[in-house]
Amino acid sequence: MKRMPSSFILMSVLVMLFLYLPVVILIGLSFNASTMGVAWKGFTFQWYEKLALDRAILEATVNSVVIAIISTGLALFLGVGTAIGLETRQGGQKAWVNMILLLPLVIPEILLGVALLMVFVLCQVHLGFGTIIIGHMVFNLPLTIVMVRARLRKLDPAWEDAARDLGATSWDVLTRITLPLLRPAIWGAGLLGFTVSLDDFVVTFFVAGPGSTTLPLKVFSMIRTGMTPEVNALSAVMVVVSMLCVGLSWFLQERSAPASSESSYL
């Protein structure tokens, strides 16, 4: 940091302020006693109390968690094996495999949403939990594959060679060497996938159907029907929960990999 230009440091501080401003405002307003607008009318916990007693929100939260657990679990189940398999194949390192794998994560979510909606409607699939889980898996699966593959590439092939030299079958290598070494990445991918699923709005919005509401859908309808301070409280809770989840995921990745800034992006 010896020659950091001061204009750069100033700019960085301003950008940080910009990034935090809305989050801080949101959390601050959730303690505001005023029912209308943003004028400060004193400190209160009442919005949190109201939130805790709201059955619809509780139900939406349970839905969200159940969907996130199932879609992440299935994505892990398929994704970990796929990541290992892709590293095996001769063409596994090719750029186009990466580009195609990343496509579900890059393509604007609205396209995924409407495309899935049309498939489900044309095939007369009932919209609900099942379709939401499938929708979330479309981005959770590539996410898992990408994260596990990144970790695989950092592992030392000598582990595997040693196991083979000692007479391990490919099944032994998989269960006793590869999977245990991948465990931190699997946990990391799982937690990130869980959070992503919990947070998803756009895809869920299109494939949810009338009966099933998730937490982001609930927040959306609350925002639309009138912005009660309850939304601020709910948002503040979601902010904290998201931070905890992904923070934990990051910690697991960090601990597993020797410190390098590449792994910190997760």
Add this chain to the structure above:
Amino acid sequence: MVGTRWVGFALPISSMLTNRFATSSAFPVRLSLVSAGLFLGLFFFLPLVLVFGVSLASRGLYGGISWIATWENYQRVFDPLVGVIFFRSLLLAGLTTLVCAVVAFPLAYCLARASRPWQLILLTLVMIPFWTNFLVRTYAWVLIFRADGILNSLLIRVGFLEEPLSLLFTDVSVFVGLVYGYLPFMVLPLVAAIERISPQLEDAAFDLYASMGAMFRHVLLPLSAPGFLAGGVLVFIPSLGAFITPYLLGGGQNMMVGTFIQQEFLVARDWPFGSAISFGLMGSVLLIWFLLARTSVGKDPS
């Protein structure tokens, strides 16, 4: 989401080591490979192909699809009213990308050149707001921009304004929301790119009597080009197809392609026309994506 699911994404773009591990060909590995392929084929690639198919069909009498082939949906895309929406989307996405690049560079430089513990702390600080639900963060901007919002009440209290300005539901509020939402996508690839530039090159430039500005122009900026490229794509694509931001901050008048697609599908119930627009958006995204694949960033992500 746009939001957290992008987090895992900066990694493969900016770094991948090429160690060969896991030569396992155990049965479960092959099985999951096949099922994952089938799953993505069935629920990702097939739906996208279907979008193209439906875009060539006609609208049914009561919404829905009637399978009569027509080019009419694509002709309607060239309607001036639709053109305005496409133009606004391109303009806002381009402007967002540009501003993100300018704003992110100093921060990325500080991050890349900071000492190890500082780097971790700062990186975490950049990521925390990003981990937060996108919908919720965008909603926070509604609270700021509203007529009785934070910004207006602040400006009136200071005496800067008499009457509240209408800030919400303008292109400006959409633009701020987009920059805010996608800024981290620019920061991360830039950090990775700058980290790879040896500080010795900077020293060499100074030894040759380069001024600070000259060093930036001739050393740092050209060598960070891969970071700008990757970051640019990561910001431009989601900005172009954004839905939540223009919906909440743009309202009904300041539509972008994303909100327009939603409108056609769920409000107007004109699926073929909605599909034609979606296909236009998808085509642009795929084009950008495969152009990136042909550059050095795509070929060798390490």
